Amino acid sequence: MRANKIIGIIYSNIYDYALSELTTLRAMSSVPFCSRYRFVDFPLSNFVNCGISKVGIITKSNYQSLMDHVGTGKAWDLSRKREGLYILPPFSESQSTENRGRMEGLAGIKNFLANSKEEYVLFSDCNVICNYDLKKLINFHAKKNSDITIIYKHGIVPNLHNIMLFDHDDDGKINKITIAEKNHGVGDFSTNIILMRKSLLERLLNEAISLNLKSFTLDIIQANLDKLNMYTLECDGFFETVDSLQSYFNISMKLLEPENMKILFNKERPIYTKDRDDMPAIYGLGSNVHNSLIADGCVIDGTVENSIVFRGARIAKGAHIKNCIIMQDSYISENVKLDCVIADKNVVVKPNNVLAGAMTYPVFIGKGITI
Amino acid sequence: MARKKECIAMLLAGGQGSRLGILTKNIAKPAVPYGGKYRIIDFPLSNCVNSGIDTVGVLTQYQPLELNEYIGNGEPWDLDRSNGGVHILSPYQQIEGSQWYKGTANAIYQNINFIDRYDPEYVVVLSGDHIYKMDYNKMLQFHKEKNAACTIAMLEVPWEEASRFGLMFVDDDGKITDFEEKPKNPKSNKASMGVYMFTWKILRKYLLEDEAREDSSNDFGKDVIPAMHSAKERLFAFAFDGYWKDVGTIDSLWESNLDLLNPKVDLDLNDNNWKIYSRNLASPPHYISPDASVQNSLVAEGCVIEGNVEFSILFADVTIEKGAKVEYSIVMPGTTIKAGATVQYSILAENSLIEENAYIGEKPENMDNLDDWGVAVVGANINVKENAKVLPKEQVAEDKEVK
Numbered sequence: 001m002r003a004n005k006i007i008g009i010i011y012s013n014i015y016d017y018a019l020s021e022l023t024t025l026r027a028m029s030s031v032p033f034c035s036r037y038r039f040v041d042f043p044l045s046n047f048v049n050c051g052i053s054k055v056g057i058i059t060k061s062n063y064q065s066l067m068d069h070v071g072t073g074k075a076w077d078l079s080r081k082r083e084g085l086y087i088l089p090p091f092s093e094s095q096s097t098e099n100r101g102r103m104e105g106l107a108g109i110k111n112f113l114a115n116s117k118e119e120y121v122l123f124s125d126c127n128v129i130c131n132y133d134l135k136k137l138i139n140f141h142a143k144k145n146s147d148i149t150i151i152y153k154h155g156i157v158p159n160l161h162n163i164m165l166f167d168h169d170d171d172g173k174i175n176k177i178t179i180a181e182k183n184h185g186v187g188d189f190s191t192n193i194i195l196m197r198k199s200l201l202e203r204l205l206n207e208a209i210s211l212n213l214k215s216f217t218l219d220i221i222q223a224n225l226d227k228l229n230m231y232t233l234e235c236d237g238f239f240e241t242v243d244s245l246q247s248y249f250n251i252s253m254k255l256l257e258p259e260n261m262k263i264l265f266n267k268e269r270p271i272y273t274k275d276r277d278d279m280p281a282i283y284g285l286g287s288n289v290h291n292s293l294i295a296d297g298c299v300i301d302g303t304v305e306n307s308i309v310f311r312g313a314r315i316a317k318g319a320h321i322k323n324c325i326i327m328q329d330s331y332i333s334e335n336v337k338l339d340c341v342i343a344d345k346n347v348v349v350k351p352n353n354v355l356a357g358a359m360t361y362p363v364f365i366g367k368g369i370t371i
Numbered sequence: 372m373a374r375k376k377e378c379i380a381m382l383l384a385g386g387q388g389s390r391l392g393i394l395t396k397n398i399a400k401p402a403v404p405y406g407g408k409y410r411i412i413d414f415p416l417s418n419c420v421n422s423g424i425d426t427v428g429v430l431t432q433y434q435p436l437e438l439n440e441y442i443g444n445g446e447p448w449d450l451d452r453s454n455g456g457v458h459i460l461s462p463y464q465q466i467e468g469s470q471w472y473k474g475t476a477n478a479i480y481q482n483i484n485f486i487d488r489y490d491p492e493y494v495v496v497l498s499g500d501h502i503y504k505m506d507y508n509k510m511l512q513f514h515k516e517k518n519a520a521c522t523i524a525m526l527e528v529p530w531e532e533a534s535r536f537g538l539m540f541v542d543d544d545g546k547i548t549d550f551e552e553k554p555k556n557p558k559s560n561k562a563s564m565g566v567y568m569f570t571w572k573i574l575r576k577y578l579l580e581d582e583a584r585e586d587s588s589n590d591f592g593k594d595v596i597p598a599m600h601s602a603k604e605r606l607f608a609f610a611f612d613g614y615w616k617d618v619g620t621i622d623s624l625w626e627s628n629l630d631l632l633n634p635k636v637d638l639d640l641n642d643n644n645w646k647i648y649s650r651n652l653a654s655p656p657h658y659i660s661p662d663a664s665v666q667n668s669l670v671a672e673g674c675v676i677e678g679n680v681e682f683s684i685l686f687a688d689v690t691i692e693k694g695a696k697v698e699y700s701i702v703m704p705g706t707t708i709k710a711g712a713t714v715q716y717s718i719l720a721e722n723s724l725i726e727e728n729a730y731i732g733e734k735p736e737n738m739d740n741l742d743d744w745g746v747a748v749v750g751a752n753i754n755v756k757e758n759a760k761v762l763p764k765e766q767v768a769e770d771k772e773v774k
Contacts, residue, residue, distance in 0.1 A: 034655070035656030036672070256658075258658060258675065271653065277649065281657070281669070281670050282632075282668075283666060287665065295657075
């Protein structure tokens with residue numbers, strides 16, 4: 001199977017509620033991450049790096065920032081005459097409605113799928129942070145002669161709606177699918193990276209729609225386990241699912257381990273993002289930075305410890321930030337002290353303010369707020 | 372058929388830049404890295420788009436491979452246009468035979484057809500070896516107001532440096548009355564910045580005449596401008612007062628990079644109204660380890676820093692290991708400095724490798740004889756082995772071991 005026979009489909013809004021702080025003004029797909037990225041950069045780059053040249057992004061709401069970010073798809077080499085990037089908003093086809101879940105999202109792009117000449121469909125969500133070689137999944141799918149192949153992770157199951165748990169053989173054959181309850185603990189859970197033949201998807205989708213079934217996970221995947229050959233493949237490398245602000249904070253902090261950075265930002269498979277043409281970061285005389293990730297465009301005159309600082313953020317003289325995530329163009333003034341704070345874009349913290357959360361409960365400052 | 376343009380730019384990027392030594396061994400001078408993420412040519416190209424000039428011919432000749440690849444379709448500068456945009460103009464074969472660009476004026480002469488396609492009123496001629504931010508549109512307005520044949524951008528330089536420049540004598544109206552080329556005892560400090568705005572139909576005539584003269588060196592400064600001057604054409608000087616630096620030598624390239632760390636220097640690259648665009652690598656944010664110390668420096672994305680860095684410019688994907696020390700140096704993309712190495716007052720070109728405890732360059736205050744002091748340079752892809760020493764002023768063009 002060649003990757004150019006696959007369409008990549010990204011859900012941009014699934015699980016927005018889980019990260020409500022960061023998604024009130026944007027879709028899950030455009031949540032800023034790791035100094036210079038947005039969540040959507042990861043599935044997009046993973047698709048492109050394995051050779052996929054046609055990608056559709058199903059959007060529901062709040063997608064202005066997403067459209068601004070991906071533009072024509074140039075940064076991912078997806079600005080093309082043949083194939084390339086497609087934004088698929090609700091009401092994009094005559095029969096479509098505002099989609100609420102995966103099924104309605106798919107129902108709304110039936111014509112897009114029908115008009116695509118690719119033979120396979122590969123799904124991905126936006127809240128999964130990984131740099132995964134999808135060729136492994138593609139080869140595995142072909143070797144096992146599988147109908148549906150899903151990547152799983154062994155670990156603590158995320159607290160999200162309709163997460164599938166797999167009971168599987170050593171060779172990956174799925175015997176049983178259950179839906180995780182809240183605080184399930186450890187298990188082999190679905191990352192919702194799913195590969196299947198397009199014709200199969202279209203058939204199952206039409207059946208489900210004609211029976212007025214609503215759930216992709218329950219009615220298309222789980223309900224058909226007996227009839228179809230389903231396999232699951234374990235993920236490897238850095239592979240994290242964001243299911244809350246706390247997990248966003250924890251996963252960000254994990255990247256302060258150089259080993260994790262090396263795996264996630266693998267030189268063989270770069271993660272691409274939109275360019276901002278900022279100048280390199282400027283460190284002033286007396287700046288004091290330790291164990292931190294800093295992007296272009298930052299101006300650092302203060303002290304920064306165990307923190308992640310985004311493009312264009314400024315840390316003034318005498319300011320001390322520790323265990324913080326400071327997003328694009330935020331300004332931390334003189335003698336401010338912040339500990340365990342997540343500051344969204346364009347936040348201004350005026351001089352001498354002190355704010356502290358805890359590692360298990362970071363304080364969040366919303367986009368554009370002045371303190 | 373190309374649509375008519377009021378003003379197009381011709382960028383002279385063919386020079387070898389021999390005074391940059393091994394830095395231009397395999398690349399043309401305009402492709403030399405500058406300022407942590409740029410190349411020199413980003414400045415004139417960004418100035419063009421920021422000034423509203425969307426048609427740029429780039430004249431290349433010497434080692435054009437990397438420069439051509441870098442410019443590509445011009446997309447990073449918004450110069451990928453269907454009408455206009457950036458065009459690489461290399462010397463080509465004609466029915467009378469082929470010919471290299473003999474001089475700056477000849478390079479433009481050989482591309483008269485390219486310019487005529489856009490039927491411009493004005494042509495601005497730029498060079499690819501200066502660092503400055505300038506609004507060419509203001510210069511064009513001045514040129515039109517004065518009804519000039521040629522307007523030359525002019526900068527007042529310190530008197531002690533004036534002898535290094537082409538100088539101009541200017542009357543109260545801005546009209547150029549005379550020239551003086553690198554005189555020993557300068558009587559003017561108004562230097563030419565190498566930015567020329569011409570009325571195209573006048574320049575076209577002088578280019579044809581200049582080409583016909585056998586004794587001409589086909590150079591703007593030496594032949595075409597003096598010819599226009601003696602024919603009493605209207606030549607004006609347009610005063611510029613921002614930061615401008617010719618980075619044609621190792622010392623000036625090094626100095627100009629470090630100027631970015633000086634808050635008194637008027638060159639703000641963070642200005643959203645006048646961005647300098649460049650082609651970027653997809654590198655992650657840079658990482659500063661718990662043991663590292665970074666002071667008064669510029670650090671680009673993709674760097675991993677565990678050592679000590681002061682007064683330096685680090686380009687993308689530079690690695691500085693624990694205990695390594697980098698001071699007053701320019702470290703170009705992809706270079707690795709291993710544990711315990713010392714790099715001072717140096718330029719390390721792309722993808723070089725400085726192994727453990729190597730010692731490169733020296734502080735001027737540690738020299739017995741200051742005449743021996745200068746910036747040390749390590750060439751691209753060069754490996755300086757463990758414990759090896761590179762002296763000030765030295766240029767390392769081959770892998771270096773301990774002697």
